[in-house]
Amino acid sequence: MRRKRKPLTFRLTQVLTGHGCFGDYLCRTAQREPTTECHDCGAAVDSAQHTLEVCPRWAALRQSLTSVLGGDLSLPSIIIAMLGDDESWKAMVSFCETVMSQKEADERVREEAADVASIRGRRMGVRRRRYLMRLQ
Numbered sequence: 001m002r003r004k005r006k007p008l009t010f011r012l013t014q015v016l017t018g019h020g021c022f023g024d025y026l027c028r029t030a031q032r033e034p035t036t037e038c039h040d041c042g043a044a045v046d047s048a049q050h051t052l053e054v055c056p057r058w059a060a061l062r063q064s065l066t067s068v069l070g071g072d073l074s075l076p077s078i079i080i081a082m083l084g085d086d087e088s089w090k091a092m093v094s095f096c097e098t099v100m101s102q103k104e105a106d107e108r109v110r111e112e113a114a115d116v117a118s119i120r121g122r123r124m125g126v127r128r129r130r131y132l133m134r135l136q
Contacts, residue, residue, distance in 0.1 A: 006082075006089050011100035016075070018048040021103035039106065049075070051099060058099055065095045 014020030019029070023046030026033035038046035040057040051058060052073045066073065068091035069081045081088040 006086075009093055009097065012093050012096040014100055015048045015052065015096045016079075020048070020100055021107045022046050022048055022051065024050075026107075039110070049073075051103075052078075058095075061095055061098060065091055 008016075011020070019025055023033055023038055024036045025047075027036045036045045036047075037043065038050060038055060040046075041055050043050060043054065046055075052062070062073075069078060069088055078092060082092050083089075
């Protein structure tokens with residue numbers, strides 16, 4: 001309670017809440033992926049916890065993170081470590097910014113692919129659809 005407030009970045013929030021470019025979220029909630037699987041390693045479920053603890057693609061970044069936070073990357077342990085000192089907070093923010101920006105870039109590539117499934121294409125809002133209909 002006495003610690004200075006640290007800002008929650010957009011990508012840090014995505015990892016802490018699980019709402020981001022994770023197969024699980026994109027399939028179940030956003031309905032933009034046909035499956036929950038990880039595009040990087042093929043695991044059945046790509047979640048924030050999978051990205052933090054398991055996915056081999058992020059092993060080097062994870063090693064840097066665990067050297068600061070310790071070996072337990074469960075959500076309660078991460079929160080306690082982040083609130084404990086600035087170095088832990090910065091390490092977690094750095095991990096999230098790097099990983100999520102890359103996952104977002106990969107998702108954009110998949111969305112723009114020529115053979116993209118219709119479920120993955122960017123959704124258009126009502127205004128955009130009306131505008132496009134007026135152009136025809």
